[in-house]
Amino acid sequence: xxxxxxxxxxxxxxxxxxxxxxxxxxxxxxxxxxxxxxxxxxxxxxxxxxxxxxxxxxxxxxxxxxxxxxxxxxxxxxxxxxxxxxxxxxxxxxxxxxxxxxxxxxxxxxxxxxxxxxxxxxxxxxxxxxxxxxxxxxxxxxxxxxxxxxxxxxxxxxxxxxxxxxxxxxxxxxxxxxxxxxxxxxxxxxxxxxxxxxxxxxxxxxxxxxxxxxxxxxxxxxxxxxxxxxxxxxxxxxxxxxxxxxxxxxxxxxxxxxxxxxxxxxxxxxxxxxxxxxxxxxxxxxxxxxxxxxxxxxxxxxxxxxxxxxxxxxxxxxxxxxxxx
Numbered sequence: 001x002x003x004x005x006x007x008x009x010x011x012x013x014x015x016x017x018x019x020x021x022x023x024x025x026x027x028x029x030x031x032x033x034x035x036x037x038x039x040x041x042x043x044x045x046x047x048x049x050x051x052x053x054x055x056x057x058x059x060x061x062x063x064x065x066x067x068x069x070x071x072x073x074x075x076x077x078x079x080x081x082x083x084x085x086x087x088x089x090x091x092x093x094x095x096x097x098x099x100x101x102x103x104x105x106x107x108x109x110x111x112x113x114x115x116x117x118x119x120x121x122x123x124x125x126x127x128x129x130x131x132x133x134x135x136x137x138x139x140x141x142x143x144x145x146x147x148x149x150x151x152x153x154x155x156x157x158x159x160x161x162x163x164x165x166x167x168x169x170x171x172x173x174x175x176x177x178x179x180x181x182x183x184x185x186x187x188x189x190x191x192x193x194x195x196x197x198x199x200x201x202x203x204x205x206x207x208x209x210x211x212x213x214x215x216x217x218x219x220x221x222x223x224x225x226x227x228x229x230x231x232x233x234x235x236x237x238x239x240x241x242x243x244x245x246x247x248x249x250x251x252x253x254x255x256x257x258x259x260x261x262x263x264x265x266x267x268x269x270x271x272x273x274x275x276x277x278x279x280x281x282x283x284x285x286x287x288x289x290x291x292x293x294x295x296x297x298x299x300x301x302x303x304x305x306x307x308x309x310x311x312x313x314x315x316x317x318x319x320x321x322x323x324x325x
Contacts, residue, residue, distance in 0.1 A: 011222060012185050013077060028072035030183040034304050035192035038180050041311055045176040048318045049169055054161065056321060057168035064175050077182065085174055093167025097159050186218040216272070227264045231257050 030038070045064070049057055068078060180189070190211040197207045235257065242250045 011181065013182055028183060029303060030067075030071045030073065030179065032300055032303060033183075033307055035184050035188040036195055037304060037307050037311065038184055039189065039192045039196070041307070042176050042180045044311065044314060044318075045172055048315075049172060051322065052318075053321075054164050054168075056318070057165065057172070060172050061168050064172065064179075068175070068179065071179070071183075073182070081178065082175070085171060089167040089171040092170055093163040095163075096166045097155050097163030099159070181218070186215055189218070190215045220269075220272075223268050224265060227261055227268070231261055231264075 045060060049060060068082065184192075193214060194207050194211045197205065197210065201207050235253075240253065242253075245253065
């Protein structure tokens with residue numbers, strides 16, 4: 001029942017053997033990368049799939065997998081979460097591909113094919129078929145689920161595109177954000193966000209309050225996992241047999257657990273707000289939360305420079321691909 005605690009999703013995991021200045025030679029290079037560059041890369045992963053084709057989306061998934069494999073992070077940090085995320089993305093993509101896309105069927109020819117011949121032919125020749133690629137990519141079935149016939153499962157071009165986009169987008173969004181939160185302390189992430197939002201202070205935006213809200217949200221993620229873990233443990237200790245309950249009672253049980261989870265989270269949020277009010281509601285500025293590393297080393301500077309140039313090349317490649325659409 002401690003499965004959720006073994007999945008460090010959205011939580012920072014400190015490096016075991018790190019130098020006091022944070023610039024040790026061992027460990028992951030993602031931890032030594034500047035937080036501003038990591039945030040910029042994450043925003044690029046979130047924005048570039050917009051108006052992109054399937055090849056670019058698949059390339060983003062491959063790039064994320066390559067970064068994860070070469071990041072130097074311990075195997076135990078992502079050996080459980082990555083296969084689960086891949087399975088979830090494939091499941092979502094498969095459902096989106098096999099379910100009806102909701103589009104209209106291809107229009108039928110309004111005139112006989114013999115009337116659109118460009119050259120005369122024999123009346124005994126077969127009628128020419130409609131030109132173009134086939135609309136349907138796969139037809140499987142008819143499928144019957146128990147006594148209920150479902151008919152054939154058809155994958156057309158629109159549903160295949162929808163499934164591919166949904167699967168790749170889900171994996172890109174979740175895994176890129178997970179890598180960022182896994183290798184970046186919340187204080188550094190808040191400082192990086194405040195650094196990017198610094199020009200908005202001239203417009204009267206409360207940048208410090210926004211950073212403090214983000215820090216509270218990141219601190220609240222472990223509480224969500226803890227509450228969900230406790231509810232799942234309470235259901236497991238009661239030895240509930242979902243098969244004997246039936247699908248209606250099982251659905252009611254799931255909704256009851258979800259309602260209890262929401263109530264517990266709201267209670268935790270209220271307790272946190274009362275604790276902040278009892279302490280006077282004082283918060284520190286993001287630059288006071290950021291722990292600056294020791295003397296800058298050549299390895300860290302070269303790493304940041306290389307990642308910055310790679311980001312510029314990445315955005316330039318996306319811009320050139322967007323211009324060819």
